[in-house]
Amino acid sequence: MKTFLSTLVAAAAITAASVGGAMAQASVSQAELINNLQGLGARSTILNVDQLRQDVTVKISQEASEDVVNRNQYLDYFASLPNFSVEILFDFDSAIIKPDSYEILGAMADALHNPVLLRDQFLIVGHTDAKGKREYNLELSQRRADSIRNALTTVFKVDPARIQAFGLGEEQLRDPNNPDAAVNRRVQLLNLGPMP
Amino acid sequence: MTLAIRILGGLALIFALSLPASAQTVSYAEAMRLFTRACGKDVERTCKGVSIGEARMLNCMKKNESKISDTCKTTLDATIRSLELRAAAQEAAFPLCEKDIRRFCKEYDPGNGRILRCLLSNEKQVSAGCNQAITDAGWR
Numbered sequence: 001m002k003t004f005l006s007t008l009v010a011a012a013a014i015t016a017a018s019v020g021g022a023m024a025q026a027s028v029s030q031a032e033l034i035n036n037l038q039g040l041g042a043r044s045t046i047l048n049v050d051q052l053r054q055d056v057t058v059k060i061s062q063e064a065s066e067d068v069v070n071r072n073q074y075l076d077y078f079a080s081l082p083n084f085s086v087e088i089l090f091d092f093d094s095a096i097i098k099p100d101s102y103e104i105l106g107a108m109a110d111a112l113h114n115p116v117l118l119r120d121q122f123l124i125v126g127h128t129d130a131k132g133k134r135e136y137n138l139e140l141s142q143r144r145a146d147s148i149r150n151a152l153t154t155v156f157k158v159d160p161a162r163i164q165a166f167g168l169g170e171e172q173l174r175d176p177n178n179p180d181a182a183v184n185r186r187v188q189l190l191n192l193g194p195m196p
Numbered sequence: 197m198t199l200a201i202r203i204l205g206g207l208a209l210i211f212a213l214s215l216p217a218s219a220q221t222v223s224y225a226e227a228m229r230l231f232t233r234a235c236g237k238d239v240e241r242t243c244k245g246v247s248i249g250e251a252r253m254l255n256c257m258k259k260n261e262s263k264i265s266d267t268c269k270t271t272l273d274a275t276i277r278s279l280e281l282r283a284a285a286q287e288a289a290f291p292l293c294e295k296d297i298r299r300f301c302k303e304y305d306p307g308n309g310r311i312l313r314c315l316l317s318n319e320k321q322v323s324a325g326c327n328q329a330i331t332d333a334g335w336r
Contacts, residue, residue, distance in 0.1 A: 030223060030334075038308070097248055099236040105248070106224035113224075113286055115335060116309030150249035156224050157283050194307065 027103050028086055033111035036084040037191045044193040049164050060134045082191040095147040109156030121162050121195050124148050125188040130170040130179030142167030221285045221332045227278035234271035238264040285332035293326035
């Protein structure tokens with residue numbers, strides 16, 4: 001917890017109110033994305049994603065079984081940032097995004113190119129359900145988050161400096177009582193505030 | 197705003213204006229919705245396992261044009277064009293509104309869409325060129 005928090009340097013107090021987080025869906029409007037993602041004002045969150053990744057790997061190796069998964073508060077930190085969850089479909093066991101999700105990618109790009117959000121940085125967080133090994137899910141979700149970042153920054157021309165990608169695997173289930181439920185498989189877009 | 201960007205913006209505008217009226221810009225979401233409707237099955241058949249990133253999927257489809265349906269072929273070209281047009285329109289928008297920003301929105305700090313909101317709220321006074329640029333950028 002302590003090491004983890006040290007990697008999260010919030011430049012100002014974190015707002016308690018969680019916004020966004022609508023259910024995964026087939027399509028989403030630009031306006032909906034913007035409404036949920038705006039609002040951090042002048043505060044910037046500086047994240048060391050590599051450190052974050054390392055801490056999660058250590059956490060997994062320390063927790064002996066699949067059953068001992070502590071819900072750590074630091075992961076809930078993400079929920080305090082302006083965020084929006086979308087469902088992006090991938091080929092089985094792969095980071096290839098299915099054509100059915102191209103429209104959502106487009107909508108994400110539309111929102112990121114809107115002047116309301118144009119100066120902000122974002123974190124893409126990929127989540128899986130709890131099927132399979134935690135380490136494997138962590139790695140798969142990282143590849144999938146990278147794949148989304150890659151599409152946004154090339155095909156849709158979002159500035160690569162504005163987006164980081166982070167796979168959280170099954171470490172933050174949306175519905176912990178139904179760990180294998182589809183609702184857990186989602187991609188969060190988090191607003192980290194203005195570019196430093 | 198650097199000169200290079202201004203020139204690019206200007207070129208983008210000339211490019212945009214030289215296109216027929218039917219080539220209005222659409223959002224990335226709309227471009228991809230139309231693409232998936234026309235080409236989704238072709239992608240799964242012809243370019244399965246090819247990532248959309250770095251235009252690999254679009255290039256793969258283009259390379260395999262002989263194997264894809266006619267509807268998809270037309271849509272594929274339209275999609276590539278749509279993506280370029282929207283990017284160019286967004287790049288051009290603020291340079292095209294520069295005079296209007298100086299005239300109506302001087303006191304606004306950039307960021308959080310403040311300048312855009314100012315331009316939108318002064319729509320009646322803002323030049324036709326700037327208004328059109330905002331529309332083409334999809335920011336209305």
